[in-house]
Amino acid sequence: MIKRLWKVAFAEWKLIYTDPAAVLLLVVAGLIYAFYYPIPYIYQTVSKVPVAVVDLDNTAMSRDLTRMASAAQQIEVKSIYADMKEAEAAMARDEIYGFMVIPENMEKDIRGKHQVTVNIFTHGAYVMFHGAIGTAFSTCALTVGATNKVKQIALGKQVPSAKAIAMRDPFPISIQTLFNSTGGYANYVVPSVLVVILQQSLIIGICVLGGSRAHRRFRKKYRDSPVENESLPYRYFGRSLAFFVHYCSFILFYHCIVYNIFDFPRRGELLPMVVFSVVFLSSVINFGMVISQIFLRRETSMQIFLYMSIPVLFLANFSWPAYLMPRWMTAISYILPSTFAVPAWLSIEQMGADIYDVAPKLYQLAIQAIVYLILGLLLTRIRDKAKIDMGDM
C-alpha cells in the first residue's frame, strides 16, 4: 500500500520538476519570496526621518527644545525655518515628512504660567512617519513642559523636587512589547506573510498541475500510465503526499534558515510545530485539490488567486482585527486555511505557544482539512467519470 502511494508521489514530483510553470510556483516562488519579502524591512524600524522646526519664538528655551529634538533617534532636524510656509513647501518637495511649530512668546508665556500649545504637523499619508515624528517631537515638547511644571509644583507646594516629580506623574507607566521587543516591522509582518505565501503558492501550484487531471491533453498523454490508472484513493493521497513532503521542507527551510538569516523571533516547540504543519498542509492541499476541479484551464487559478492575495492577507486577522470587519467578511474568511493558520503560526513560532494554547485554531484547521478532503474525493470521482472532452489545456 505504502509502495503504491510513494509511486504516485514520485510521479507527481517528476511532473512538478518537468513543468516550468509548476517549478516557478512550487519551488522558485517559495524560495524567492522568502527573501524578497523581508528585505525591504531589514532595518526593522524607521529612524532619522527628515523633519524641520519652525521657531517663531527664537529664545533660549526654543533653542533648547530644537536641540533636544535633534538628539532624538527617530528624527533628524534638517532645517530650522522662521516661517511655516517654508516648512510646508519643503514637505511638499518630500524633503521633510513633518515639522514642529514653536509658538511665538513660548518662553514668556511659560514663565508667566500660561499654557502654550506646540503644534506638530506630519505627512498625512504615512502612518509610520506620523508615529515616529509625533512621538519624538511630543516627547521633547512635553519634557520642556514637565520640567517647568515640576518647578512650579516645587515652588508652589514647597516640596523637594523628587516629590514634585511624583506629584506631577504619580504612577508612571512602563510599556513592554511582548514577543517583538524591538518593535520591528519585519518581525510583525513577514512571519504572517510567509504563511500566506505557502498557502497561495501551494494552491496555485496544485491547480496548475491540474490536481484533478481533467485536462484533455494530459489525459490523452498519460492514459496508459500505470500511475494515472491507479485507483482514486491512491492517486489522491499519493499526490497529496508529494505536495505534503515538498511543503514540509519549505516549513523547515523557513524555520531553520529564513528565520535565522533575518533574525525573527523563533520560539516554536517541536510538538506544536509538527501538529501545525500536518493540519495546515492537509487543509491547504485538500483545499487546492477541491479548487483545481473547478477550473477548466490551468492558468485560470493563477489569474484568480493572484488577485485574491491582498484580501487573503488582510482576512488573516493579523494586521486588521476581525472584530472590525463586517460579519459576512469574517464568515467568508472561514473558508481559507490562512485565517486560522496565520494566528496559529504566530502563536507557536513568535510567542512560543504550547499545544494547548493553539489547540482551538488547530482544531479549526483540522475540520477544514476533513471537509475539503471529502469534497476533493467526491469531485475527483465525478471528474473521473466525466467525458474526456471536459476541460482542456
Add this chain to the structure above:
Amino acid sequence: MVLNGLLNTIRKIYFSHNIVLWMILVILPIGVSLFTMGMFSSQIVQHVPIGIVHQDNSQLADKLESKLRSSPVLDIKMVCADMGECEHAVIRGEIQGFIVFPNDLERRTLRLEAPVIPVYSSGQNYLTNMFATKEIRSVLAAAGSEMFTAQIEDPVKVQIHSVGNLKSNYQGFLVLGLVTAIFHLAAMIVGAYVTSFPLRDHRVREMIRYAGGSRLTLWFASVFPMNIILWLESLGCYAYCHRLLAPLSFEEFVMTAAAQLFMIAACSGAGITFVGLTGVMRMATGGAGIIGSPAFAFAGQTFPVMAMPFAVRCFAFILPLTHVLMIQSTMMLGDVNMVPAWHSMEILICMAIFWNILGALLMSMRWKQFARREAKYEEASKLENAPEATA
C-alpha cells in the same frame, strides 16, 4: 479599412471570448477593490481587547479600571488572577495586551513613591498595539494629573496634526493605496492574458487575419480597450474610496487620473513584455504575479522607502506603483503639491512608453513566430489527413 480591421479584432478579442477575460478585466478588479474597501469600513481602531491584573485591590485601582473601561478604544475583556493567565490569553489571541496594577499601588502613590504601572502589549499586533498603548498612556496620565496637581495646568500642550488627513484616517488612505495596487497587478495580468491567449489557443493567424494582416492593428486592438476599461474602473473605485478623505480639487483629480492611466499603460506593457519574453501564458502570468503581487510592500506606503536598503529602493523606483502613490500622497498637501508631482508623472510617462515599445516589439516577433508555426502545423495535419481522405 484599418478602422474596420481594428473594430473586428476588438470584437473578436473582447466579445467572442470566454468569461475568464471579463473576470480578470472587470469582475475581479472591481470586486476585490470593493471587498478591500469594505474590510476597512470601520476606519478607526476601537474596542481593542485588553486584560487587567489586579494585584492591588484598592479604590485607586478600581478608579483607574473604570476610566479605562469608559474609553471607546479599549475593551477590558479579562481580569486575570496573575500575569501568567493574561500572558497565555495574549498568546491565544484573546487579548492584545494587559495592564498590571501592582501591589500597594494606592499606598505607594499616596506616599509619593511613584509606583510604575507596567503595560504589556503584543508586538505581533502593530497597528492595534499602537492605538491601545497610546490610549492607555493618555487615560492613565490624565488620571494621574488629577490627583495632586489638578489646579496646575500643564505648561506645554501638544497637538499633532496629520496634514491632508485631518481625521488621521490612515486606514482610508491605506485602502486608496491598496486599490491602486490591485489595479497595478490587474494591468499586468490582463496585459499578459490578452496578448498570450492567441498564442495558447493557436489563433495568431486568425487574429492577424481579422486585423487585416497588420500586427500593428492587432496590437492596438489588444492593448487600447483593456487600458481604457481598467483606467475607468480604477478611477471609479478611487473616487468611491476617496469619499472618506478630504475632497480633491479639479487639478488634483486630473493629476491623479493621469497618473493612474500611465501606471496602467506601463503595467500592461510590462505584462505584455513578459509574454514576449516567455511566449507562454502560464510563465508570463507567473512572472507578473511575482513582480505585481508584493508591489505594495515595496511602494513605501506602509513602510517608508527611505528606510529600505539601497537595492530595494532601486527596485521600488522601477515599480510604477511607487510613483502613483507618491502623486496620490502629495495631492493631500494642498496647493503646494503640483511641482513635485510632475516629477513623478514624468517618470510614469517614460515607463509607459518604454514598456509599451518593448512589449510591442517582442510581441510582434512572437506573433510572427507563432503564425509561422501554426502554418507549419496546418500543412503537416493536411498531409496526415490526405491519405485518409484518398482511402
